[in-house]
């Protein structure tokens with residue numbers, strides 16, 4: 469039978485984490501499922517996750533999901549209850565993928581390889597008799613009243629060519645976000661946001677989330693004239709001194725970060741921070757990126773700044789006292805070395821706080837000492853511009869959630885159309901939260917779509933499921 473004559477209960481569009489989970493979950497309900505992937509192989513992004521180790525989920529969910537998924541967290545509550553992190557672990561355990569917990573509740577496969585996770589999903593789906601067609605970029609979706617079916621049309625560049633068409637009772641759009649796309653994705657249309665828009669859905673503007681932050685020529689606070697002032701204040705102007713080349717590759721473990729817009733605290737985070745050639749990365753930086761103003765071009769000086777708290781567990785007064793005591797005990801030691809030995813334990817972090825290599829403690833003035841204490845708690849860096857979407861790990865924005873039923877992931881505008889994963893306007897913090905979004909919404913969308921196609925209605929209001937999760 470040619471594809472055009474074939475009718476599928478559920479067609480899943482997109483073979484990423486959400487699509488694969490949706491396809492398996494629909495198949496579990498006995499639906500005839502077809503998974504369409506635009507690339508030559510599915511799961512390319514999944515292979516990149518967790519630096520190739522795949523941070524599958526986070527065991528702190530659902531306890532912290534309200535903070536972890538920001539303003540749209542409530543939308544996820546039902547899906548996370550139905551398929552929680554523990555369910556994800558059991559699911560993969562049953563597929564032979566054992567997992568373990570690392571710091572901050574992050575869950576990884578014991579194999580240390582994302583490949584294991586992807587292969588387990590593909591094998592499971594194949595073992596269930598699920599059908600998959602790769603290199604199938606879906607370009608258009610259309611519901612036909614006369615047949616009661618969805619036409620799923622594959623995008624073809626050559627208009628002379630006869631388009632490939634599939635028919636489905638229900639369709640799941642699981643095409644992911646628009647950030648960090650592999651090169652192969654570049655040319656082929658498959659812009660699923662446009663497909664959703666054509667079907668009446670609104671798209672919340674796409675912005676970077678979990679992206680590195682681009683800094684103006686790395687500028688630690690100036691500790692020159694300002695410290696010489698007798699008002700005791702310290703300055704925050706750029707020294708103009710380029711230290712990024714020295715710092716690139718340096719990780720500051722467990723620091724606090726705060727994003728300030730025109731001096732107003734807008735967001736804060738805590739975790740490891742990595743210096744790169746262009747700025748800062750790592751969880752403590754990337755988590756702030758979703759709040760960067762989406763302005764074109766460079767930000768005006770002082771408009772967007774990031775403060776790093778190098779000693780987040782200590783109060784300023786305590787640090788001031790400890791610094792004075794250390795300087796008294798080691799009067800001839802350079803202040804940079806005191807910072808290294810007593811506070812930061814990283815030579816390059818000490819360089820950020822104090823640039824004059826050889827100045828001994830007994831030559832440091834009170835104003836300079838206060839400046840050092842201040843910089844240990846609030847090292848100010850100037851953000852250059854908004855990070856481009858292509859550099860972000862996750863996309864903020866997407867299909868507006870008010871038009872999607874959170875219990876089933878079904879469109880409220882187009883019955884029979886479902887969504888799963890990052891295509892929706894939901895993003896989580898770093899640590900396995902974005903994959904959990906894909907697993908939970910994929911699971912629910914697959915079950916609901918299968919039930920709808922079987923004529924049971926999409927509403928999955930299984931009292932048992934809800935009770936178990938409460």
Ligand SMILES: Cc1cc2nc3c(=O)[nH]c(=O)nc-3n(C[C@H](O)[C@H](O)[C@H](O)COP(=O)(O)OP(=O)(O)OC[C@H]3O[C@@H](n4cnc5c(N)ncnc54)[C@H](O)[C@@H]3O)c2cc1C
Pocket residue numbers: 481482483484485486487504505506507510511512513514516517518519522523524525604605606607642643644645648653657658659660860861862888889890891899900901902903904906
């Ligand atoms: C470098 C990196 C590391 C990350 N690490 C982690 C981590 O460790 N833990 C974590 O929780 N999150 C991580 N994330 C985020 C996580 O990978 C995503 O949130 C998650 O993969 C989203 O899953 P998805 O299925 O919604 O989308 P995707 O994984 O993007 O899958 C969408 C699929 O749909 C296909 N597609 C798109 N359009 C069409 C079309 N028109 N027709 C057919 N197919 C189409 C795509 O080719 C793709 O295969 C990371 C992201 C990146 C970039």
